Amino acid sequence: MDNTNTNPERIPELDPETANQLLNNIFAECEVVPNAIPLETLESWGNYKKTEFRLGRIISYIVLVVLVLLPLLFFRPTIIAQRTNVDSTDNAVYEIQVKTLLPVDGVSATIDGIPVTLERVNSRNYMVAIPQNGTLQIKATSVNGQYSVKKYEVTHLDMDKPELIRSYTENGYINIVVRDTYSGIDYDGIAGTDSEGNTIEPDAVDKENETITFKIPSQPVNVIVPDNSGNELEILISPTE
Secondary structure, three states, X not given: OOOXXXXXXXXXXXXXXXXXXXXXXXXHHOOOOOOOOOHHHHHHHHHHHHHHHHHHHHHHHXXXXXXXXXXXXXXXXXXXXXXXXXXXXXXXXXXXXXXXXXXXXXXXXXXXXXXXXXXXXXXXXXXXXXXXXXXXXXXXXXXXXXXXXXXXXXXXXXXXXXXXXXXXXXXXXXXXXXXXXXXXXXXXXXXXXXXXXXXXXXXXXXXXXXXXXXXXXXXXXXXEEEEOOOOEEEEEEOOOO
């Protein structure tokens, strides 16, 4: 029977003795010192080196991944805050955006050290309304424990009541000159109250000269002069004026 291998992809295996003899013949033909190491030993060493190479390659991949991810342990979030109602003197509304590659663990805000409530729009956007002038401090923390702090100065909020400039009487009337620097006087809200609880309206209002005129009362009248931010000035009008 013909045992010739007809499959070109199949290579016949050699027994160790024949392989050693073949290797020695090759050395002799090349005039090289004959091999003194058994082929079994060479094969075992080659298999060991293959395993060692695979292990080294796996370790290299792990080290590479660690080096890529290591900067994330020290990555800090970025805070961007912008006031949306710049013309308002009642409060300051800020939109806060936190930019970071990692999830946000928490965001907080204070005004002059006093905590304020944040409105969460989504995981990285917030809003806050500040009711007073001062230093707004925003702190954002990522899940890696790193945090950033930004400070903003809140100004031009009207926290002061209107100012009494002067008053004078003329022809049975008292004229009150008032001024409010930021939001302005709320002239429609000006009213007086006497001791019996009756409401006394101004007899005249001169917005250009910031003057309010009342008839000199027969009994004390407490006049409230509000500004457009809700601050109020109280003035007592006496019958003796």
